[in-house]
Amino acid sequence: MNQLVQTSFPKHRVTDDPNDSNALPAAYYTSQSIYQAEVESIFFKSWIYAGHVSKLKNKGDYITCNVQDQELFIIRATDNTLKAFYNVCKHRAHTLLKGEGRALVVTCPAHNWAYSTDGSLRSGPGLDKMQNFDKSLMCLSGILVEEFAGFVFVNLDKDASPLKDQVDGLLERILSYVPNPEKLVLAHRQTRPFTANWKSAIDNYLECYHCKSTHKVLCELVDMEGYSTTPFGNWSWHSGPGFPAPGEEPDAERNGGFAGAHLWPNLTINFVPGRNDEIVLIYTVPVDADNCINVMEFYMPSTELSDDAKAEIDYVCNVLTEEDIALIENVHRGMKSRGYYDGRLVVNTERNYLSEHSLHHFHNKVLKAIGAK
Numbered sequence: 001m002n003q004l005v006q007t008s009f010p011k012h013r014v015t016d017d018p019n020d021s022n023a024l025p026a027a028y029y030t031s032q033s034i035y036q037a038e039v040e041s042i043f044f045k046s047w048i049y050a051g052h053v054s055k056l057k058n059k060g061d062y063i064t065c066n067v068q069d070q071e072l073f074i075i076r077a078t079d080n081t082l083k084a085f086y087n088v089c090k091h092r093a094h095t096l097l098k099g100e101g102r103a104l105v106v107t108c109p110a111h112n113w114a115y116s117t118d119g120s121l122r123s124g125p126g127l128d129k130m131q132n133f134d135k136s137l138m139c140l141s142g143i144l145v146e147e148f149a150g151f152v153f154v155n156l157d158k159d160a161s162p163l164k165d166q167v168d169g170l171l172e173r174i175l176s177y178v179p180n181p182e183k184l185v186l187a188h189r190q191t192r193p194f195t196a197n198w199k200s201a202i203d204n205y206l207e208c209y210h211c212k213s214t215h216k217v218l219c220e221l222v223d224m225e226g227y228s229t230t231p232f233g234n235w236s237w238h239s240g241p242g243f244p245a246p247g248e249e250p251d252a253e254r255n256g257g258f259a260g261a262h263l264w265p266n267l268t269i270n271f272v273p274g275r276n277d278e279i280v281l282i283y284t285v286p287v288d289a290d291n292c293i294n295v296m297e298f299y300m301p302s303t304e305l306s307d308d309a310k311a312e313i314d315y316v317c318n319v320l321t322e323e324d325i326a327l328i329e330n331v332h333r334g335m336k337s338r339g340y341y342d343g344r345l346v347v348n349t350e351r352n353y354l355s356e357h358s359l360h361h362f363h364n365k366v367l368k369a370i371g372a373k
């Protein structure tokens with residue numbers, strides 16, 4: 001075990017060796033100042049999921065979104081490229097766009113300044129008669145935007161490398177399950193606030209050590225003995241085969257079960273092997289150190305839901321997620337106990353469902369991002 005790491009952050013015992021490491025200390029899950037450091041160093045510097053290209057097909061189509069307290073909009077510009085901007089007028093800071101819709105000219109509701117879809121200021125009442133006023137200096141502030149597997153991501157860090165360069169191998173993995181993710185549409189969306197730190201929700205996804213004790217039905221659908229998880233740089237892969245039908249051979253890739261990816265920092269992309277027309281996004285929106293919103297989005301071929309799809313949505317939203325949230329909220333209360341500092345990560349060489357090595361990978365990424373390691 002490494003020596004305790006002494007920084008201005010609380011001491012941690014997260015080593016470089018997953019086989020001999022503790023988890024992040026409780027203080028990292030409860031401190032508002034660490035949360036603020038995470039917002040600056042993680043959420044304002046990473047690629048954050050914002051929506052799906054099905055909402056941005058035609059010139060002028062736009063969606064709005066938030067990265068923490070920053071309001072943004074993404075628009076299909078008249079040159080057919082995607083552009084993203086802070087959703088704030090350069091005159092006196094009014095919000096420009098609400099919800100989603102279509103605007104070939106973005107007009108501020110406050111005093112009617114009008115912007116082109118490339119962010120340049122076109123006109124505004126009285127501006128032609130202004131002295132010493134250079135319209136070209138009044139462009140909207142742009143941010144990075146990228147489409148990846150049909151999903152749209154933004155990054156507030158102008159110097160960020162492209163998302164596709166940060167997730168080597170992920171696109172191929174997604175397309176091997178769902179070949180045309182850009183053709184799907186949002187068929188169902190459900191949000192669920194909960195009382196815990198955002199990292200506890202990600203921790204929960206990254207290990208299935210809790211699955212046998214927590215998810216009775218899941219363990220009837222997924223063979224935990226074949227479940228494995230593999231961390232890569234900015235993403236990790238998690239999968240377990242279904243149980244074969246009588247007379248069939250087990251096939252981890254195609255016969256049901258579960259497969260999914262965690263994409264740093266807060267998105268998970270989930271599949272049912274063998275079902276090539278559905279992706280379930282589950283992501284955690286942090287509110288503060290103690291509160292989050294769990295968002296579940298079901299992307300399917302149509303908004304018309306089959307009975308099977310309705311049953312699956314009901315199970316994921318009302319059974320599986322509730323089981324996880326009960327555990328996560330309980331753990332968050334424990335993080336505030338004076339009887340707990342940090343815990344030892346359970347890791348095995350098989351890297352199977354009993355192993356928490358992907359948490360170790362995630363905890364190291366968090367510490368490095370905020371400068372605590």
Ligand code: FES
Pocket residue numbers: 089090091092093094108109110111112113
């Ligand atoms: S704040 Fe937008 S036009 Fe004045």
Ligand SMILES: [Fe+2]
Pocket residue numbers: 204210211214215324
């Ligand atoms: Fe779970």
